[in-house]
Amino acid sequence: MSEAVSALKGESHTGFATVAEAGLTGMVTIRADLGSKTLADALGPMGLSVPGLRGVVAADGRSLAWMSPDELMLFCGYDEAPKIAADLTAAFGGEHSLVVNVSDMRSLFVVSGAKGDEVLMKLCPVDMATLPQMEMRRTRAAQTGVAFWRSGPGEIRLICFRSVAGYMMGLLEVSSRRGGEIF
Amino acid sequence: MQIIPCPYCGVEAEETELTYGHEAHLKRVGPDSDAADFEAYMFTRKNPKGVHFERWRHSNGCGKWFLAARHTVTLEVFGTYPAQTTEPPAELVEKIKAKCPEWKGWK
Incomplete structure (x- = not known):
């Protein structure tokens, strides 16, 4: 049996928030x-x-x-x-x-940090201020479909198709760079 | 930018989350129809400056098709309802009549 790996093997970046691929899920x-x-x-x-x-x-x-x-x-x-x-x-x-x-068809990302919302505000047409804890919101992030939910304090989990995981990480990494905070 | 509520998942979906699906409530004309009727079914679409019933798909969301009543000039969305209906809900029709007295009905 070949060794299963996730799309980005747990790549993570830290700017004003931390964005990470969650690995195999x-x-x-x-x-x-x-x-x-x-x-x-x-x-x-x-x-x-x-x-x-x-x-x-x-x-x-x-x-x-x-x-x-x-x-x-x-x-x-x-x-x-x-x-x-x-x-x-x-x-x-x-x-x-x-x-x-569908474990091998999707990728899971975790956006964490107090300003994690701002990472997604720049990418998704969602009113983050009114999104409660544990509510699934399916939407788009730039050009690709995603779904995310607040899974805990200061933590957002986001899924997308594995085929766009590289694109998604690019979006999250750029969006979370220091100096890019909205508020 | 327009915001249209999805009747299936309740999300106030922004336009870029949705896909437009053209006129709603079209009735397919069967093989026994004459050429003029078939042409009308196939090609003749309403293009009103006013109330328009249309299909939308929550494509970057729950994925469901639904129907919406929208004003093509003011872009006001009067209401949305599930696609499994052959005509607009009566209460929605009443609401539109109250707001647009000049509107001639959905047919």
């Missing part, structure tokens, strides 16, 4: 009827429940995010993602759904 996309009892029952043992509109819930180091009215994204350990995806697929049985391990 498990991501499982779940497309199904979000009101489904089967889904709720399958998530129960992980301590997770289906999040409300744009919500993100976390338990035991895993997070589950609302992506669209029929889509969730589960963040977990890289190694456990294939098993979680297989278990969920099995749990759904014949019910109309799609569960895929």
Whole structure:
């Protein structure tokens, strides 16, 4: 088995905020009827429940995010993602759904620091001042689609496609350079 | 810049997050129709200076198509609603009538 590596191998830069690629992260996309009892029952043992509109819930180091009215994204350990995806697929049985391990298809970035918001303010058409904790916001950063949420105090987690990880890091690095603060 | 609320994810989406999808509420004309009807379905589009019903996709967001009523001159967005509807919601029509008395209806 070849050694799995993330797109940028944990590259990080520190300007007025720190931007870093998070390294290997498990991501499982779940497309199904979000009101489904089967889904709720399958998530129960992980301590997770289906999040409300744009919500993100976390338990035991895993997070589950609302992506669209029929889509969730589960963040977990890289190694456990294939098993979680297989278990969920099995749990759904014949019910109309799609569960895929997309860990190698996406990249996760972490923007941290008190002025972390300002890094994204320059890239995304989002009113950062009104974005609450643990709310998933899907938008664009310059020319590429991203999704991010406030995962903790002074910390924003952001995902994008792996194919644009280099571009994304370029954006974040330039946007977080010292002297580029907005306020 | 316009801000249009997405009825699916509730985000106040800025225009660059969205993709325009042209006129809404088009009814496809079937194979039994005559040439004039088919031409009208295929090519003849409304181009009003006023209230316009149109399709939008929250492409850099939840990815869903939705419908919006928008004024093409003032750029006021009267409302948005899910795409699984064959006609605008009655309350939205009433709201537009109240704001634009000269408006002749959506058909």
